[in-house]
Every structure is written in structure tokens, then in C-alpha cells.
Amino acid sequence: MQAAAFAGPRRALLRNQDGNHEALKLFTQVPARPPWYKEGWCLFRSEDAAEGARVAAFDFDKTLHHGGMAWRLSSAHIPGRLRQLHEEGYRIVIFSNQHGPGRQRTREAMQAEVRDITARFDDFASFCRVPLQIFVAAARGDVGDAFRKPNIGMWELLCSSRCSRGTLPDPALSFYVGNSAGRKTDGNDVDRQFAQRLGLKFYTEAFLTSRGA
Numbered sequence: 001m002q003a004a005a006f007a008g009p010r011r012a013l014l015r016n017q018d019g020n021h022e023a024l025k026l027f028t029q030v031p032a033r034p035p036w037y038k039e040g041w042c043l044f045r046s047e048d049a050a051e052g053a054r055v056a057a058f059d060f061d062k063t064l065h066h067g068g069m070a071w072r073l074s075s076a077h078i079p080g081r082l083r084q085l086h087e088e089g090y091r092i093v094i095f096s097n098q099h100g101p102g103r104q105r106t107r108e109a110m111q112a113e114v115r116d117i118t119a120r121f122d123d124f125a126s127f128c129r130v131p132l133q134i135f136v137a138a139a140r141g142d143v144g145d146a147f148r149k150p151n152i153g154m155w156e157l158l159c160s161s162r163c164s165r166g167t168l169p170d171p172a173l174s175f176y177v178g179n180s181a182g183r184k185t186d187g188n189d190v191d192r193q194f195a196q197r198l199g200l201k202f203y204t205e206a207f208l209t210s211r212g213a
């Protein structure tokens with residue numbers, strides 16, 4: 001009985017890992033167009049390697065926007081807030097987990113998925129008109145990829161020479177804002193955990209509506 005009880009979840013995990021492996025193979029075959037690049041299961045956009053110890057970092061979905069056709073309205077106050085932080089000397093960085101690529105099973109579907117994701121973030125960047133460094137973890141959530149929050153691979157990539165020069169980001173001088181904080185209505189607490197693992201001060205999305213929270 002006991003063996004059977006364990007075999008089910010284990011088989012499911014192996015199946016997921018196989019699926020993820022296949023999807024990753026497709027992901028590596030699909031080109032990312034500049035200003036986007038790929039590193040493992042991470043898509044990132046960092047036009048120039050930026051300098052500076054202070055980082056204002058944000059989750060994307062349900063933190064910087066609320067999706068749907070009216071996302072610009074739900075984010076109307078965001079560009080000003082980000083611009084203000086930029087003027088105060090912060091680098092503005094987005095760390096986002098996305099689920100789409102891990103589900104794709106053909107090269108065409110993967111290509112379309114990567115194109116859609118990068119276009120969505122590009123659209124947001126031009127809406128904000130402020131320099132942004134954007135990191136997107138694209139692996140499935142059930143395989144513990146190093147880039148996927150709460151793992152810290154995206155922060156490490158930010159600190160690499162591909163994305164940073166001169167003064168490196170300093171967690172003690174930086175903060176992170178996300179909506180997955182382990183509250184009753186949150187699906188999980190990956191944003192809070194991500195901040196904790198890095199020693200970043202953590203705020204929920206209320207940071208963006210209450211000035212100076």
C-alpha cells in the first residue's frame with residue numbers, strides 16, 4: 001500500500017520533469033530577438049549593463065498591472081512612481097515568473113509564446129518610458145528551476161557582467177515589491193520568500209498606491 005501511495009506522485013513528478021525537459025529543448029531552439037536574450041530558462045532584457053547599488057525591484061502580474069483589456073488603466077499611476085524612483089537613483093527591475101513556455105509542445109507554439117511574452121513586457125516598458133531591466137523565469141513551477149522565484153537565479157543574473165557594471169546591486173540598499181505574500185487570498189508566498197532569501201526589504205503591491213509606504 002505504502003509503495004503505491006508514493007509511486008503515484010513520483011510518476012507524476014518524473015512525467016513533469018520529462019515534459020519540462022522537452023519544453024526547455026524547444027525554448028533553447030527558439031530565438032529571442034534583441035533587446036531580449038536568454039539564459040537557461042530565463043528571458044531577460046537589459047539594454048545596457050546598468051550601474052548602481054540601489055535596486056527597486058517589482059513582480060509583474062497583479063503588482064504592476066491587473067491584466068485584461070484595461071491594464072493601462074489599472075497601471076495609470078505606475079509610470080510616475082517608477083520615474084520618481086529612477087530619479088532618486090534606483091535601478092528599476094522586474095522579476096516575473098511566467099507559466100506559458102513550460103506548457104508548449106511544438107516549436108511554433110513556443111515561438112509564439114516567447115513572442116507574446118516579450119511583446120507584453122515591451123509594451124509595458126514603452127508605457128512607462130523609464131529604463132527597465134526585465135527578467136522572466138519561464139520554467140514550469142513544479143521543477144524547482146534556479147531562475148524561478150522563490151529561487152534567486154534572476155537576481156544573480158542581474159548581478160552578472162551581462163546586466164551590471166561598476167557598482168553591483170546591494171540587497172541592503174534595495175527592496176522588492178510583490179503580491180504573492182502568503183496572505184489568505186494569495187495563491188502562494190513566492191514573492192515574500194524571494195525577498196527573504198536575498199535579504200531584500202519586502203513590500204506588497206500596496207507600496208505602489210500608498211506613497212512612501
Ligand SMILES: [Mg+2]
Nearest residue numbers: 059061062179
Ligand atoms: Mg504577481
